[in-house]
Amino acid sequence: MLTNNDRITSxxxxxxxxxGINATGILTMPRVFYxxxxxxxxxxxxxxxxxxxxxxxITIILGRRFPDxxxxxYNQQIVGKLLGTIITITAGVFWVLISxxxxxxxxxxxxxxxxxxxxxxxxxxxxxxVSVYITRHGLEPIARMAELxxxxxxxxxxxxxxxALWNIDKLNLLPIFGAGVWPSIVAGLKASFFDLQMxxxxxxxxxxxxxxxxxxxxxxxxxxxxLAFRVTIFLVTVxxxxxxxxxxxxxxxxxxxxxxxxxxxxxxxxxxxxxFWIGVTLSSLLIHMYLASLSFARLFKLRESSMLxxxxxxxxxxxxxxxxxxxxxxxxxxxxxxxxxxxxxxxPTILLVIAWxxxxxxxxxxxx
Amino acid sequence: MxxxxxxxxLPRKKSKHNHTIPKALDVVKKQLExxxxxxxxxxxxxxxxxxxxxxxxxxxxxxxxxxxxxxxVFEQVLRNLVLGLRQISHLEKLPQESIKMIKDIITVAEVxxxxxxxxxxxxxxxxxxxxxxxxxxxxxxxxxxxGERRGVEQPVTEAVIRGPRDSFSETLTIxxxxxxxxxxDPRLKVKKYVIGERSRTETALxxxxxIIDSGVLEEIKKRLETIRIDSLTDSGYLEQLITDTWWxxxxxxxxxxxxxxxxxxxxxxxxxxxxxxxxxxxxxxTTINTLMHSPEDxxxxxIGSSLVRFVRFIGxxxxxxxxxxxxxxxxxxxxxxxxxxxxxxSATRTGIPFPVVVEAFIMELxxxxxxxxxxxxxxxIGQTIGIVGGIIIGEAAVGAGIVSPIMVIIVATTAIASFLxxxxxxTVTLRTLRFFVMILSALxxxxxxxxxxxxxxxxxxxxxxxxxxxxxxxxxxxxxxxQDSLIKxxxxxxxxxxxxxxxxxxxxxxxxxxxxxxxxxxx
Numbered sequence: 001m002l003t004n005n006d007r008i009t010s011x012x013x014x015x016x017x018x019x020g021i022n023a024t025g026i027l028t029m030p031r032v033f034y035x036x037x038x039x040x041x042x043x044x045x046x047x048x049x050x051x052x053x054x055x056x057x058i059t060i061i062l063g064r065r066f067p068d069x070x071x072x073x074y075n076q077q078i079v080g081k082l083l084g085t086i087i088t089i090t091a092g093v094f095w096v097l098i099s100x101x102x103x104x105x106x107x108x109x110x111x112x113x114x115x116x117x118x119x120x121x122x123x124x125x126x127x128x129x130v131s132v133y134i135t136r137h138g139l140e141p142i143a144r145m146a147e148l149x150x151x152x153x154x155x156x157x158x159x160x161x162x163x164a165l166w167n168i169d170k171l172n173l174l175p176i177f178g179a180g181v182w183p184s185i186v187a188g189l190k191a192s193f194f195d196l197q198m199x200x201x202x203x204x205x206x207x208x209x210x211x212x213x214x215x216x217x218x219x220x221x222x223x224x225x226x227l228a229f230r231v232t233i234f235l236v237t238v239x240x241x242x243x244x245x246x247x248x249x250x251x252x253x254x255x256x257x258x259x260x261x262x263x264x265x266x267x268x269x270x271x272x273x274x275x276f277w278i279g280v281t282l283s284s285l286l287i288h289m290y291l292a293s294l295s296f297a298r299l300f301k302l303r304e305s306s307m308l309x310x311x312x313x314x315x316x317x318x319x320x321x322x323x324x325x326x327x328x329x330x331x332x333x334x335x336x337x338x339x340x341x342x343x344x345x346x347x348p349t350i351l352l353v354i355a356w357x358x359x360x361x362x363x364x365x366x367x368x
Numbered sequence: 369m370x371x372x373x374x375x376x377x378l379p380r381k382k383s384k385h386n387h388t389i390p391k392a393l394d395v396v397k398k399q400l401e402x403x404x405x406x407x408x409x410x411x412x413x414x415x416x417x418x419x420x421x422x423x424x425x426x427x428x429x430x431x432x433x434x435x436x437x438x439x440x441v442f443e444q445v446l447r448n449l450v451l452g453l454r455q456i457s458h459l460e461k462l463p464q465e466s467i468k469m470i471k472d473i474i475t476v477a478e479v480x481x482x483x484x485x486x487x488x489x490x491x492x493x494x495x496x497x498x499x500x501x502x503x504x505x506x507x508x509x510x511x512x513x514x515g516e517r518r519g520v521e522q523p524v525t526e527a528v529i530r531g532p533r534d535s536f537s538e539t540l541t542i543x544x545x546x547x548x549x550x551x552x553d554p555r556l557k558v559k560k561y562v563i564g565e566r567s568r569t570e571t572a573l574x575x576x577x578x579i580i581d582s583g584v585l586e587e588i589k590k591r592l593e594t595i596r597i598d599s600l601t602d603s604g605y606l607e608q609l610i611t612d613t614w615w616x617x618x619x620x621x622x623x624x625x626x627x628x629x630x631x632x633x634x635x636x637x638x639x640x641x642x643x644x645x646x647x648x649x650x651x652x653x654t655t656i657n658t659l660m661h662s663p664e665d666x667x668x669x670x671i672g673s674s675l676v677r678f679v680r681f682i683g684x685x686x687x688x689x690x691x692x693x694x695x696x697x698x699x700x701x702x703x704x705x706x707x708x709x710x711x712x713x714s715a716t717r718t719g720i721p722f723p724v725v726v727e728a729f730i731m732e733l734x735x736x737x738x739x740x741x742x743x744x745x746x747x748x749i750g751q752t753i754g755i756v757g758g759i760i761i762g763e764a765a766v767g768a769g770i771v772s773p774i775m776v777i778i779v780a781t782t783a784i785a786s787f788l789x790x791x792x793x794x795t796v797t798l799r800t801l802r803f804f805v806m807i808l809s810a811l812x813x814x815x816x817x818x819x820x821x822x823x824x825x826x827x828x829x830x831x832x833x834x835x836x837x838x839x840x841x842x843x844x845x846x847x848x849x850x851q852d853s854l855i856k857x858x859x860x861x862x863x864x865x866x867x868x869x870x871x872x873x874x875x876x877x878x879x880x881x882x883x884x885x886x887x888x889x890x891x
Contacts, residue, residue: 009844114814115700126812126819134826144829147843268704271814278818279825 010214012143013205016287017222019146020200022153022229023284024105027277029230030237030251032195036187039173039238042231043181047188049227052196055345056219062352063206063215066362071203071351072298074362078355087347088299091203094339095292096312098199099285100319101332103127106281108326113253113274124320128313131285135293136306139208142286149279156276157229159269160252161236163259168239193345194337200287201344204294249326289316388483393426393502400430403489409433415446417501418454419466426502435495437514444475445497445510470501471508478511490568520546523625525792528664535625540570540644546627547574547642551634561592563606567599571606574630575639581870584653584834588639603643603650610641610652612832617800619793620833622654629663637871653836653869656828657853660684662790670858677856683788688798688824690782691728692805692817694775698724700813716772725810727771731779732803734761739783840868860886 033041066074076084107123248254256270297305416424483506495513523535555577633651641650665673738757808816831838841849851857
């Protein structure tokens with residue numbers, strides 16, 4: 001009872017999801033969505049999150065057939081040892097790529113806004129060392145970290161959006177459906193396939209829940225909170241900048257730079273915002289590194305995932321340094337998008353269909 | 369492997385010591401003298417017991433000078449045995465009855481027969497007087513223990529303005545009685561352990577049977593039973609041996625010298641450990657939250673103590689962040705400081721020969737020197753250190769242009785903030801962490817500062833004290849425990865015990881007051 005039993009509460013799982021999918025992506029999100037849909041981006045966001053909920057429901061339905069197992073174990077039962085191993089390795093590589101991308105992009109942001117002269121390698125290495133230290137101790141500290149840092153994220157978002165409210169120009173957000181409904185729907189669906197895609201997946205995390213029956217509620221809550229954040233940020237950023245959003249690489253950071261808090265206590269709000277965001281990013285990095293080490297550990301049938309976190313460090317470090325500059329990181333992003341879409345939309349659906357047809361079900365009393 | 373080495377270092381229980389006491393008094397005497405050779409504080413009196421009318425039985429009284437109450441030994445033991453027995457011994461007695469008579473005639477409460485050398489010797493060194501009688505295979509162990517002891521005095525490290533003024537002293541029995549006096553509940557259990565192969569230190573585990581979580585209780589019993597050490601000099605030793613994470617800077621147990629705090633802890637479903645010769649009790653499971661509580665918070669009005677709590681939490685943050693923040697801002701991001709303030713900082717810094725980092729380290733080091741000197745020096749001189757250090761050195765350093773006045777302000781604020789924390793061990797931890805944060809800030813600016821805080825936060829997320837997260841109630845989130853954390857709700861709003869210690873019995877208060885009192889409006 002007193003040992004680390006690695007089960008986490010439903011609320012912690014909600015926060016693991018929210019903190020996991022929010023790292024650096026949200027900082028560029030207004031630009032990406034404005035580029036594809038104009039001021040209707042918030043509709044696309046809603047559609048994206050609804051689609052994501054369906055995707056998560058698929059993984060949960062699949063996972064429920066195999067209580068106490070992660071997809072590393074059950075995909076081998078469904079599609080055979082070879083194919084299952086390939087899927088697992090792809091997923092592990094995917095999470096390694098994500099970790100590398102998160103830490104690289106964030107180091108670049110820090111370099112631009114906070115530490116201009118420090119090489120990115122230092123930032124990347126220090127972030128990775130910290131996350132290895134925490135990840136080694138399993139999911140429980142990671143969930144606690146997410147719980148601890150969530151208020152920080154809320155404060156950061158509120159700080160930036162609240163003081164920008166007075167600068168919103170309504171006209172920037174109009175017209176609604178100026179280009180028709182279809183572009184938003186298409187953009188939303190596309191974004192749900194190539195972006196976010198339940199990266200923090202119940203494929204792996206379902207057995208870690210204290211009350212697994214809450215999984216659907218957890219996904220709904222996590223997605224709605226995330227949606228609220230994203231819609232707020234999108235509306236405020238676009239409301240303030242209008243079409244100029246396209247000119248900024250990180251519109252949200254620029255928004256923080258633009259906003260002033262009355263009282264002359266803090267100059268340069270973007271520093272404080274990014275200071276808070278270091279925590280948010282670290283939390284996300286922790287989760288992805290953990291998922292990577294966990295999937296490999298389960299594949300090699302290791303009892304603890306902690307053995308693999310340290311070996312992952314140099315790999316992530318090297319991959320994060322491959323793109324020579326910020327623009328090239330986008331390539332990493334594209335690879336990641338395609339891989340993620342396949343892994344978290346197509347693979348679970350196929351697995352579920354096969355499991356359903358072949359009647360593979362590990363639940364007690366399922367085959368009576 | 370290390371455990372094996374450790375066990376080899378400790379004295380083995382030698383089998384020849386475990387034999388029983390021989391019948392012949394000469395042999396007993398010989399063995400005693402052999403055992404206590406070169407121990408001049410042992411007293412061996414030979415006398416004769418008038419057990420039979422015509423024949424005296426030889427006997428020996430043994431005790432250690434200074435450990436026993438000498439008056440009691442002579443008046444209540446020796447005198448009664450020699451003179452009192454003589455008055456009634458004209459009757460012929462069977463041997464069994466005569467022993468009972470001897471026991472009756474000694475007017476000391478605790479008299480017992482012991483037949484193994486080990487028990488007898490342990491009693492002797494704990495302050496009992498022993499009587500060996502010729503022809504008997506046992507010794508009478510008479511508890512007349514009394515050593516030099518300090519009385520109950522005011523707490524030194526945990527002073528309060530409102531609240532009881534007694535604190536633990538070095539005597540275990542007194543300490544236990546201080547707790548018992550506050551909890552007259554038979555369900556308060558005091559379980560004793562003797563720890564230390566050489567020191568034989570009595571240690572008491574205190575808990576309330578129907579509140580404490582059984583898992584925690586089992587765990588602490590297991591941990592106490594597996595301790596093999598030669599000497600338990602202070603509860604600080606024990607603390608290091610039972611803590612969950614010996615490598616951590618944070619203590620996962622709490623120390624306290626206040627009986628009321630220990631009682632409060634017991635009522636929250638925690639356990640306390642009292643160690644003989646130590647005025648500090650150990651309380652666990654501990655969280656950062658409980659380390660920030662002072663018993664006074666519960667005695668004052670809730671609004672006042674909520675404010676104090678809040679100040680304390682902010683103070684603890686300042687204590688380890690402020691110098692690092694200053695270094696990061698001035699060295700790396702002067703643009704973050706509002707213009708006016710930045711100007712005045714730079715004005716005070718003109719002519720200072722060192723970079724901010726060096727300046728900060730010099731001053732923090734100077735403060736640590738002063739603090740340590742202030743503790744080591746005897747009371748009256750200790751105060752002069754404050755004057756010399758604070759006024760003369762601080763003033764002179766600024767005047768000489770070695771440090772800037774604003775640096776002095778920063779260091780002084782940090783120092784004051786670190787003294788807000790009620791638990792001494794946490795103060796030490798935060799002081800150490802301050803240097804860690806300073807180094808990171810000096811290397812990586814604001815990024816380093818945030819990273820430092822995240823490392824500390826992550827470390828606390830990993831720590832557990834007897835299965836309880838150190839950051840409870842914030843994570844894992846327990847809204848009901850917010851009643852007694854950053855804020856302190858009024859007593860009538862905290863009807864249940866906090867849940868972090870998983871208490872079996874949750875109810876603490878049943879509100880049976882008349883309705884007008886409940887509403888808070890009396891005519």
